[in-house]
Amino acid sequence: MMTTARKIVFAGSMGAGKTTSIAALSEIPPVTTEAVNHDRALFDKDTTTVALDYGEFTLDDGSRIQLIGTPGQLRFDFMWRVLANGALGVILLVDNSRPAPLDDVREYLRHFRDFAEGARLVIGVGRTESHPQPTVDAYADLLAGEALLLPVLSVDVRRRDDVLMMVHVLLSQLEACA
Amino acid sequence: MQRTLTTAGLGDKETLLIKSYLSLLSGKTREPWAFRDSGPVDACIAVPGLDAGKALTIRYGGDGELRLNAPLRVAAVIAVLDQASACLGAAKSAAAPAAATAAASVAAPAAPATRGDGRGTLAECLRSRRDDETVLRLSDGRARVEADFVAGRYRSSAPLLAQHATAADWHRDDAPAPVTAVEGALTWLMWMAGVGEARVQPGVYRLRRWPDFGALPHRPEFVRLAALFARQATSPGAAAAAAAVPVPEVEAFLGGCLMAGYAGSEGALAAPPPRPVATLDDGVRGLLGRIRRRLGL
Ligand SMILES: Nc1nc2c(ncn2[C@@H]2O[C@H](COP(=O)(O)OP(=O)(O)OP(=O)(O)O)[C@@H](O)[C@H]2O)c(=O)[nH]1
Numbered sequence A: 001m002m003t004t005a006r007k008i009v010f011a012g013s014m015g016a017g018k019t020t021s022i023a024a025l026s027e028i029p030p031v032t033t034e035a036v037n038h039d040r041a042l043f044d045k046d047t048t049t050v051a052l053d054y055g056e057f058t059l060d061d062g063s064r065i066q067l068i069g070t071p072g073q074l075r076f077d078f079m080w081r082v083l084a085n086g087a088l089g090v091i092l093l094v095d096n097s098r099p100a101p102l103d104d105v106r107e108y109l110r111h112f113r114d115f116a117e118g119a120r121l122v123i124g125v126g127r128t129e130s131h132p133q134p135t136v137d138a139y140a141d142l143l144a145g146e147a148l149l150l151p152v153l154s155v156d157v158r159r160r161d162d163v164l165m166m167v168h169v170l171l172s173q174l175e176a177c178a
Numbered sequence B: 001m002q003r004t005l006t007t008a009g010l011g012d013k014e015t016l017l018i019k020s021y022l023s024l025l026s027g028k029t030r031e032p033w034a035f036r037d038s039g040p041v042d043a044c045i046a047v048p049g050l051d052a053g054k055a056l057t058i059r060y061g062g063d064g065e066l067r068l069n070a071p072l073r074v075a076a077v078i079a080v081l082d083q084a085s086a087c088l089g090a091a092k093s094a095a096a097p098a099a100a101t102a103a104a105s106v107a108a109p110a111a112p113a114t115r116g117d118g119r120g121t122l123a124e125c126l127r128s129r130r131d132d133e134t135v136l137r138l139s140d141g142r143a144r145v146e147a148d149f150v151a152g153r154y155r156s157s158a159p160l161l162a163q164h165a166t167a168a169d170w171h172r173d174d175a176p177a178p179v180t181a182v183e184g185a186l187t188w189l190m191w192m193a194g195v196g197e198a199r200v201q202p203g204v205y206r207l208r209r210w211p212d213f214g215a216l217p218h219r220p221e222f223v224r225l226a227a228l229f230a231r232q233a234t235s236p237g238a239a240a241a242a243a244a245v246p247v248p249e250v251e252a253f254l255g256g257c258l259m260a261g262y263a264g265s266e267g268a269l270a271a272p273p274p275r276p277v278a279t280l281d282d283g284v285r286g287l288l289g290r291i292r293r294r295l296g297l
């Protein structure tokens, strides 16, 4: 039997919350390839994902939605586009405590330009409670400068409702954009 | 007698929780309570403000207010509903206040922009700001609000509820600054005021910026409306039809967006004919529907 596999991609820098988001939605424990973080200077975390995160949930017709987390480290950026190929949409997670999170977003938008222009991309900004700058408005300004109108939401992916909200926003964009 | 209850400013999950509590409690409260998504109601459960921790407030009648602490416990919910029943009964027999109204269901048009006594909705008072005014101090007799248009912040002497935003007895009050109970981004205040007023001029509107649904109280329909207004300039009526939501809901959404600067008018032109949605083939539409069902969205 042919089953149509569809996927939603979670992208974002190291520690932005991709694995946490996938775990919130997946009905199987997310399969994660973790390895020693060689970029300790960049991000102080023992392990970081070097391959991809994988989770899934099953729909009532038996088909599956795959949840793919792209590797956070920049040196894996060649994989981002490959992984996103054919995806329904991209949820781009931003860690607002990073040194230059606006630059991160600029970089990701470059890689996911098709998704951004097709309004199939949601930006979720995390850690805003401890790092209120840049503001959500600053992200919207950046988008406006690139002639893009995309949702920017302050989220905490440790709350499952916030992850669901990002999916609700993504689906609403897909439904509105013929 | 049958009592009705709605929620304002709560997340989907919390509203669902309240709904399931109500069905769970049938027969356990002094009077039966039913949930209403819109329309006039006897009571409304709201979050006092994003910064005010986890307590919920249940408002009924004119000024009645009870608190519900999270996590919700069945016994506490029963006690609070019974207390509201008792107060509503007492108020009725004293021929006192009309039923509370949910933010979404302001059926009657709001008060005219300039009433003789300078009173109006919170939105009207905020809009009455002159260019040279950087701070506005307002009161509705229950809460005093200071809106600082330079700092982009507001503070309030009491948590602001949906009912505060829909009330039409706001006026300027230049007494010394209020004791702060709640404070936050001015955008939040503007949004609440606009959603509560739920009134827009006929015309065609377009989203300029997505509201931060992570921070602003909203109902799930608002997200679908934002996606529609982001895609093309649309009239409230056309958006209501496309999203299958009541027009007052669209007006609440647009009211908030216009006040907070998330949407703008594209003039009084007729809405452009909607772009055909045929390219979103039935297969994809069905798939999106199944994802929604699976995740409860
Ligand atoms: N305080 C706070 N912590 C967060 C937030 N979002 C995520 N976290 C935490 O950040 C940590 C990293 O999250 P992960 O889900 O592992 O991030 P990731 O994107 O998968 O990271 P890599 O796999 O290393 O690329 C977890 O402990 C999360 O709980 C937030 O908004 N605020």
Ligand SMILES: [Mg+2]
Pocket (backbone or CB within 6 Å): A018, A019, A020, A032, A048, A049, A053, A069
């Ligand atoms: Mg990870």
